[in-house]
Amino acid sequence: MFLSVMKMISDIKYWFRSLFKVWVNEYKLVGKDLGVMLFFFALPLMYPIVYTLIYNPEVVENxxxxxxxxxxxxxxxxxxxxxxxxxxxxxxxxxxxxxxxxxxxxxxxxxxxxxxxxxxxxxxxxxxxxxxxxxxxxxxxxxxxxxxxxxxxxxxxxxxxxxxEDINESPVAFMSDAVGSTVETDAFFEGDTSQGFASFIMPGVIILIIQQSLILGVLMLNGGACERRRRNGGYDPLTIEAPTSARLIGRAICLMTIYIPMSIYVLHYIPMMFELPHIGSMIDYLALMLPMLLASIFLADIMQPLVTERESSMLVWVFSSVLFLFVSGLTWPRYAMNDFWLTISSLVPSSWGVQGFLAIDVNGCKLGDIPTIYLMLWALTVAYFIIAVIVDRRCRLRDIRRYSKPRYQER
Structure with missing residues (x-):
């Protein structure tokens, strides 16, 4: 009993040491890859500015x-x-x-x-x-x-x-009282007071930009690792050997430390710079972004069988970007989708992220006002993490069996 307890404690220590090593090593992998740096930094920094400038002025005139x-x-x-x-x-x-x-x-x-x-x-x-x-x-x-x-x-x-004019020209003094006044309607456009296109679409698009840049960067990292395994008999010399769960969580922590500052820039300062609707609490929408970023990272890990080299990530981006936009609810309301597309929409983290961010930052909701959205993001995070662990193990075993054959070793 004592030995089993000590072994369990030793395994836990090893898991945390491995997690920390992976965490530090991921910074090195990101810093050495120019393509990943472009996705993680240049894309979130520049795309929101370019998109918003394109959509200004917000109203189509003349x-x-x-x-x-x-x-x-x-x-x-x-x-x-x-x-x-x-x-x-x-x-x-x-x-x-x-x-x-x-x-x-x-x-x-x-x-x-x-x-x-x-x-x-x-x-x-x-x-x-x-x-x-x-x-x-x-x-x-x-x-x-x-x-x-x-x-x-x-x-x-x-x-x-x-x-x-008819009332003024009437000879009857009390005509105005008899006719009555025209019914007037006062319209209050909550969340988009200017009725501008940028104010309508950009708060949702910046969530999609964050998700897509994150998924592209992770897929490029996975593609680079697959290339190295192909050249080295199924093993990646730049990857820290660690339990799969520790490796995935260690990478996720690394990416979260990168993307939390990027999220503050995109979600807080971009709306301020271009005077987009921005009335929500930073604490609320950053708390919302936590599970959305994690779910996006693990979703990218699930998609790694589609990427056998770094350039393959661009094909995934071309295919998924339009799909994620359509199912987000920006171009067509989610409640009007049929059951198939509503299910697909519910499986994409940005769909919930867009709805939640619009509710918080545009309409002034608190995080407690949208519990379904928040819980669904955490449910996706847990589900995608479990699936990512299984997929990552299978991909590594597949590469070991495939690339450790003698014909690869002789090369």
């Missing part, structure tokens, strides 16, 4: 429109002036008919067509509803959004002006 004015009245000209005065739209030309306007749209001279009917002014004079057909180019939703914003604001303004 979308070109063409008008087909079949009314040719004072009222129709006033309508066109109001469209020109809007920050969202600009009337660049008149067209004789709809066919000419459509040809202009095909030639990309405009992205919206407004047709003013012949009876537009007559209907307004009779207090009847006038219908204004609008044709929009749907190749870019941002342009369509700007056109609809402008036309909605203009139609509300026209309706208010007409109603006010």
């Amino acid at each position: 979308v070109a429109m063409v008008v087909v004015d079949n009314s040719r009245t004072t009222e129709s000209r006033e309508l066109v002036r109001m469209i020109n005065a809007s920050q969202y739209t600009e009337v660049v030309d008149y067209a004789i008919d709809l066919n000419e306007a459509r040809n202009m749209m095909k030639e990309r001279k405009c992205y919206g067509i407004l047709v003013i009917p012949e009876d537009y002014a007559r209907r307004l004079g009779r207090n009847e509803q006038a219908v204004l057909p609008i044709y929009c180019d749907m190749s870019l939703m941002l342009r369509y959004r700007s056109i609809m914003f402008a036309m909605t604001d203009i139609s509300l303004q026209l309706g208010s002006d007409i109603r006010t």
Whole structure:
């Protein structure tokens, strides 16, 4: 009994010593690999700045429109002036008919067509509803959004002006009380007060950037280790011999010490620099990032059978980047996904990280307000760690059997 206890204590000491050696050795491996340095440092430092600069200014303004004015009245000209005065739209030309306007749209001279009917002014004079057909180019939703914003604001303004004019011209003194006032709606855009595209998409994209740079760097490290094992009979001379769990956790600690400062820069200072929505507590979203970073590291370890050389990591990046973006909930809400894609989304750490970070930093939630997201990230961390241990052992045994054959030893 005493000997077994002493052996257990000795094994525990060996495990922690191995973990510490792996931790220190991983810094050397990262520092010697220029490609890994680019993924771990240059990509998180530069990508958020480049992406945010691309999306500024946040609102698409002065979308070109063409008008087909079949009314040719004072009222129709006033309508066109109001469209020109809007920050969202600009009337660049008149067209004789709809066919000419459509040809202009095909030639990309405009992205919206407004047709003013012949009876537009007559209907307004009779207090009847006038219908204004609008044709929009749907190749870019941002342009369509700007056109609809402008036309909605203009139609509300026209309706208010007409109603006010009718009341003022009424000979009945109490007419205003009888008619009543127009119902007004005050819109409060929580989390994106400017209604800008960068404020909408960048808080989620920076989470994806963190995950992707981390996965790419880990895959490149694993690809380099696989290349060294191929050249050295199935063994990597630069890797510390240690229990698999200690080796994976030691590397994870190394990467966490690198990525926690990077996460502070990306999640705290980037929103401050570009005035993105930023009202959450740093403690809350850093606590959220802890399991997301760990789950991403272990997910990359699970993916190592796909990477037999350093360059293979780029193929994984090309395949996974678009997929991770689509299932994150930024381009399509997760609740609207079918069961298959919702399951895939739930298995990606950044999907939960995006939802959690948006809730904390954009909408001002506390970590305790999103327990499901936080617990799911920790569940993924534990599950991926167990799977990563199994996968790592199998990959190493596979390389020993494959590359320790005499034909490799003779070379």
